Amino acid sequence: SVPPGVLPLCRQPPAWGRAARQCPSLLQPPDLQLAPRRAFSNNKILVELDESSGVATMKFKSPPVNSLSLEFLTEFCISLEKLENDRACRGVILTSAVPKIFSSGLDITEMCGKSTEHYAEFWRAVQETWLRLYSSNMVTVAVVNGSSPAGGCLLALSCDYRIMAENPKFSIGLNEAQLGIVAPFWFKDTFVNVVGHRIAERSLQLGSLHPAPEAREIGIVDELVPEEKLQEKAAAVMAQWLALPDHARQLTKSMMRKPVLDRLVAHREEDIQNFISFISKESIQKSLRRYMEMLKKKKG
Amino acid sequence: SVPPGVLPLCRQPPAWGRAARQCPSLLQPPDLQLAPRRAFSNNKILVELDESSGVATMKFKSPPVNSLSLEFLTEFCISLEKLENDRACRGVILTSAVPKIFSSGLDITEMCGKSTEHYAEFWRAVQETWLRLYSSNMVTVAVVNGSSPAGGCLLALSCDYRIMAENPKFSIGLNEAQLGIVAPFWFKDTFVNVVGHRIAERSLQLGSLHPAPEAREIGIVDELVPEEKLQEKAAAVMAQWLALPDHARQLTKSMMRKPVLDRLVAHREEDIQNFISFISKESIQKSLRRYMEMLKKKKG
Amino acid sequence: SVPPGVLPLCRQPPAWGRAARQCPSLLQPPDLQLAPRRAFSNNKILVELDESSGVATMKFKSPPVNSLSLEFLTEFCISLEKLENDRACRGVILTSAVPKIFSSGLDITEMCGKSTEHYAEFWRAVQETWLRLYSSNMVTVAVVNGSSPAGGCLLALSCDYRIMAENPKFSIGLNEAQLGIVAPFWFKDTFVNVVGHRIAERSLQLGSLHPAPEAREIGIVDELVPEEKLQEKAAAVMAQWLALPDHARQLTKSMMRKPVLDRLVAHREEDIQNFISFISKESIQKSLRRYMEMLKKKKG
Numbered sequence: 001s002v003p004p005g006v007l008p009l010c011r012q013p014p015a016w017g018r019a020a021r022q023c024p025s026l027l028q029p030p031d032l033q034l035a036p037r038r039a040f041s042n043n044k045i046l047v048e049l050d051e052s053s054g055v056a057t058m059k060f061k062s063p064p065v066n067s068l069s070l071e072f073l074t075e076f077c078i079s080l081e082k083l084e085n086d087r088a089c090r091g092v093i094l095t096s097a098v099p100k101i102f103s104s105g106l107d108i109t110e111m112c113g114k115s116t117e118h119y120a121e122f123w124r125a126v127q128e129t130w131l132r133l134y135s136s137n138m139v140t141v142a143v144v145n146g147s148s149p150a151g152g153c154l155l156a157l158s159c160d161y162r163i164m165a166e167n168p169k170f171s172i173g174l175n176e177a178q179l180g181i182v183a184p185f186w187f188k189d190t191f192v193n194v195v196g197h198r199i200a201e202r203s204l205q206l207g208s209l210h211p212a213p214e215a216r217e218i219g220i221v222d223e224l225v226p227e228e229k230l231q232e233k234a235a236a237v238m239a240q241w242l243a244l245p246d247h248a249r250q251l252t253k254s255m256m257r258k259p260v261l262d263r264l265v266a267h268r269e270e271d272i273q274n275f276i277s278f279i280s281k282e283s284i285q286k287s288l289r290r291y292m293e294m295l296k297k298k299k300g
Numbered sequence: 301s302v303p304p305g306v307l308p309l310c311r312q313p314p315a316w317g318r319a320a321r322q323c324p325s326l327l328q329p330p331d332l333q334l335a336p337r338r339a340f341s342n343n344k345i346l347v348e349l350d351e352s353s354g355v356a357t358m359k360f361k362s363p364p365v366n367s368l369s370l371e372f373l374t375e376f377c378i379s380l381e382k383l384e385n386d387r388a389c390r391g392v393i394l395t396s397a398v399p400k401i402f403s404s405g406l407d408i409t410e411m412c413g414k415s416t417e418h419y420a421e422f423w424r425a426v427q428e429t430w431l432r433l434y435s436s437n438m439v440t441v442a443v444v445n446g447s448s449p450a451g452g453c454l455l456a457l458s459c460d461y462r463i464m465a466e467n468p469k470f471s472i473g474l475n476e477a478q479l480g481i482v483a484p485f486w487f488k489d490t491f492v493n494v495v496g497h498r499i500a501e502r503s504l505q506l507g508s509l510h511p512a513p514e515a516r517e518i519g520i521v522d523e524l525v526p527e528e529k530l531q532e533k534a535a536a537v538m539a540q541w542l543a544l545p546d547h548a549r550q551l552t553k554s555m556m557r558k559p560v561l562d563r564l565v566a567h568r569e570e571d572i573q574n575f576i577s578f579i580s581k582e583s584i585q586k587s588l589r590r591y592m593e594m595l596k597k598k599k600g
Numbered sequence: 601s602v603p604p605g606v607l608p609l610c611r612q613p614p615a616w617g618r619a620a621r622q623c624p625s626l627l628q629p630p631d632l633q634l635a636p637r638r639a640f641s642n643n644k645i646l647v648e649l650d651e652s653s654g655v656a657t658m659k660f661k662s663p664p665v666n667s668l669s670l671e672f673l674t675e676f677c678i679s680l681e682k683l684e685n686d687r688a689c690r691g692v693i694l695t696s697a698v699p700k701i702f703s704s705g706l707d708i709t710e711m712c713g714k715s716t717e718h719y720a721e722f723w724r725a726v727q728e729t730w731l732r733l734y735s736s737n738m739v740t741v742a743v744v745n746g747s748s749p750a751g752g753c754l755l756a757l758s759c760d761y762r763i764m765a766e767n768p769k770f771s772i773g774l775n776e777a778q779l780g781i782v783a784p785f786w787f788k789d790t791f792v793n794v795v796g797h798r799i800a801e802r803s804l805q806l807g808s809l810h811p812a813p814e815a816r817e818i819g820i821v822d823e824l825v826p827e828e829k830l831q832e833k834a835a836a837v838m839a840q841w842l843a844l845p846d847h848a849r850q851l852t853k854s855m856m857r858k859p860v861l862d863r864l865v866a867h868r869e870e871d872i873q874n875f876i877s878f879i880s881k882e883s884i885q886k887s888l889r890r891y892m893e894m895l896k897k898k899k900g
Contacts (some may be wrong), residue, residue: 003346022641058435077307161502179848185855194498195498196497197856198795204856205849240506241505244477245477248482251476252505255485255488460805492797519798541806544805550783552783555788599848
C-alpha cells in the first residue's frame with residue numbers, strides 16, 4: 001500500500017516485512033504465535049491482534065500526553081508495517097491508554113534547539129507515519145477517547161472512520177496556527193478531504209480546537225459514543241467494513257486517496273527542507289520555547 | 301455538447317443527428333410529426349416529447365430490472381442524441397416504467413464469459429452513455445421511482461436534478477464494492493461532484509445502498525416526494541430550470557462539468573483496457589458467476 | 601499578498617504602497633495621523649480605521665445600489681492597498697452605507713455600448729479587485745447588510761467570514777445566468793470553495809438569489825444576525841480572528857487560496873479577451889439594454 005518512492009523509515013532491510021512473516025519469532029515469543037490473541041508491547045504503543053476477528057488494536061501508552069516523538073513515530077510505523085504484512089490482520093483500531101488524551105500531536109522537544117539533521121529525520125518520520133497510515137490496505141478506525149490536537153488530529157483524520165467519546169471536554173482540531181506555525185499542505189489536503197474546503201479554511205486559519213459535539217457537527221469525526229461504549233462501537237464499525245471483499249475496498253480507497261498521497265511523495269524532500277528552514281527561524285524557536293515554558297509551569 | 305474526442309457510438313454517419321432533423325420520417329411516422337405530443341418507442345426505452353413544454357420523458361421499460369445491457373445503452377444514446385438535436389426539446393426526464401426499480405445498473409451477463417471484443421464494445425457504450433448524459437445541453441432530471449444501484453445510480457447522478465420516491469424500501473448507491481468490483485474513476489468523480497469527497501469515500505468503500513431518506517440526507521438525491529406526486533414535481537422542477545436562458549445555463553453547466561468529462565475523454569482507451577483486464581480475471585469472473593447464480597435462485 | 605504577475609491597477613508607481621507608508625501625508629491630512637480613529641473618504645467608499653483595534657471599515661456609499669463601476673473598483677483597490685500597507689491595520693470590514701443593498705454587482709453601464717478598450721480596462725479592474733481581496737493578508741469580514749447579487753456576492757465570498765442581516769427580504773447569489781450571462785471561472789472557483797461543487801452547480805445554473813435564511817443554510821454566509829447587532833457581531837468575529845498570530849494565519853490563508861488565485865493569474869489576458877468577445881456580441885448587448893430599460897422603468 002505504500003506509494004512508490006516512499007523511503008523505508010530505517011535504512012536496514014525491514015525486519016518487520018515479508019521476512020518477519022516468515023520468522024515471527026524475531027518479533028514475539030514463540031509460545032504466543034498460535035494463541036488467538038497475540039500481543040506485542042513496545043515502549044510507546046501496545047499492539048494486540050485478535051486473530052478471530054482479524055482486528056488489531058494499537059493503544060498509545062506514552063504518558064503524559066502521547067506526544068509524537070521520533071521514538072513514538074518510529075514505533076508506530078514499525079507496528080503498522082508488521083500488521084500490514086500479517087495475513088491474519090485486516091483492520092486496526094487506534095486508541096489511547098492514557099486518560100483524557102488521544103494524542104497531543106508532534107513532540108515540540110523534537111523541534112526545539114536540535115540540529116538540522118535531527119529536524120530532517122524527525123520530519124521524515126512524520127511524513128512516513130502519514131503516508132503509511134493514509135494509504136493502509138487495512139481498515140483503520142480511530143477511537144478518539146480524549147483530546148486530539150494538531151498531529152493527534154492528523155492521525156485520526158487519516159483513518160477510514162472516526163468515533164469520538166461523547167464528552168464536550170475533549171476537543172480535536174488542527175490548531176497549529178495557535179502556536180504560530182502552519183499545518184503542512186498534506187495535513188491540509190487530508191483535512192479538506194474530510195470536511196471540505198470552507199470548513200478547513202476557517203478552522204485552519206483560526207487554529208480551532210473543536211469540542212466533540214462541534215467536531216461531529218462539522219464532520220471531523222463520524223460519530224460520538226459514550227465513553228464506555230467506544231470499544232463495542234469500534235468492533236461493530238470494524239465488522240461492517242470488514243464485511244466487504246478486501247480487494248475491491250482497497251482499490252477504492254486507493255483511488256480516493258492517491259492524488260493527495262502522490263502530492264507529498266512528489267514533493268517530499270522539498271517539504272523536509274521547508275520544515276527545516278521554517279523551524280530553524282529564531283522567531284519560531286522563541287515561540288516554541290515560550291510555549292514549552294508555559295507547559296512546564298502548568299504541570300509544576 | 302459532446303466533448304471533443306468522443307467517438308460516435310456507431311461507426312456509420314449518425315442517422316439521428318443533424319441529418320435526422322431534416323428527415324424525421326426516418327425516425328417516426330410522419331403523421332406524428334406535427335402532433336403536440338410525439339412518441340417513439342423502441343425496445344427498451346419509451347420516449348415521449350411534449351412539444352408545448354419542450355420536455356421529453358425517457359421511460360425505461362426493460363423488465364425485470366432495467367439492467368443496462370449493450371442494447372439498452374445503445375438505444376439510450378441514440379434516443380438522447382435524437383432529443384439533443386431536436387430544437388423542440390429543451391429538457392429530459394429519466395424515469396422507469398418498471399415498478400420498484402429505476403435501473404439495476406450494468407447488465408452482468410454482458411461482463412460474464414464474453415470475448416475481449418465484446419467487453420470493449422460494452423464498456424465503450426457505458427462510457428458513451430455517461431459522456432452524453434453528463435454533458436447534455438438539455439436540462440436533465442432523474443425521477444428515481446424505484447431502487448437504483450450501481451450504474452442505475454450513475455444515470456441519476458449524471459442528471460442536473462434528482463427527485464426520489466419517498467419510500468424507504470427504495471435505495472440508491474454505487475455499491476460496486478459489494479460485488480467485489482471497483483467503480484471506475486469517472487463514476488467516482490461524478491459522485492464526488494454531488495456528495496463531496498468524504499461521503500463518497502465512505503459510501504464507495506462500503507458499497508452502500510442508501511434508503512431514500514438517507515440518500516436525501518447525504519445529498520445523493522435533491523428531494524423526496526410521495527410516489528404519486530413524482531410527475532407533478534418533475535414538471536415543476538423542469539419549469540424552474542427551463543425559465544433560464546438556455547445559452548447561459550449550458551455554458552455554466554459545461555464550466556462545472558468539463559474537468560471531469562475531459563478526464564475520461566483523455567483516458568478513454570486506457571479505461572477500456574483496464575476494464576477488460578479487470579473483468580477477464582478468473583477471480584472476478586467466478587465472483588460474477590456466483591452472483592448471477594444467486595440472482596437466478598432468488599427469482600426461481 | 602498580491603500573487604506574482606498581478607499587474608498594478610494603475611501604471612504609475614503605486615502612491616499607496618511602501619512609499620505611502622513613509623509619507624502618509626500624501627494620503628490624509630497630517631493632523632489625523634495620530635488620532636485613534638482615522639478616516640479618509642473618497643467618492644464611493646468611506647474608509648475608517650480604528651487604530652486601537654487595528655480594524656478598518658470600508659463602507660460602500662455609491663447610491664442608489666453600490667454598483668461596481670470602474671470608478672468604484674479603482675477606489676476599492678486603492679483603499680484596500682492603502683490599508684494592506686498600513687501597519688496599524690490588520691483587519692477590514694466591508695459593508696454598505698446604502699440602505700437595503702450591500703452591492704448590486706458589476707455596473708451594467710460599463711458593459712453596454714462601450715469600446716473594446718473600455719471593456720478591457722473594466723474587466724482588468726474587476727479581476728484586480730478580486731485578486732487583491734481574495735489574497736488579502738488582512739482578516740476580511742463581509743457585513744452583508746442588504747441584498748448582494750452577482751459581483752456583490754463575489755465581494756462577500758472573497759472575504760474570510762460573512763455575516764448577513766437576518767432579513768428574508770435580503771438575498772444573495774451569483775445570479776448571472778438570469779441575465780443570460782455566465783459567471784467567469786474564478787467567480788465559480790471562489791463559490792465552490794465556499795459552498796462545494798453540488799450547491800455551486802445548481803445555484804449557478806439557476807442563477808439563484810438566496811434569501812438570507814437559505815443563504816445561511818447552504819453556507820453562502822456564515823451566520824445571520826439582527827440588523828442592529830451586525831456591527832457588534834463583526835467586531836467580535838474580528839477580535840476572534842485577530843487573536844491569532846498574523847504570520848501563521850496569513851500563510852494558512854494563502855495555502856488554501858493560492859491554487860484558485862494562480863489560475864486567474866495564469867489566464868488573465870485570455871480571460872479579458874473572453875469577456876470582450878462575449879460582451880461584444882449583439883445578442884448580449886441587446887439583452888443588457890433590455891435589462892437596463894427594465895431597471896429604468898422600475899425606478900421611474
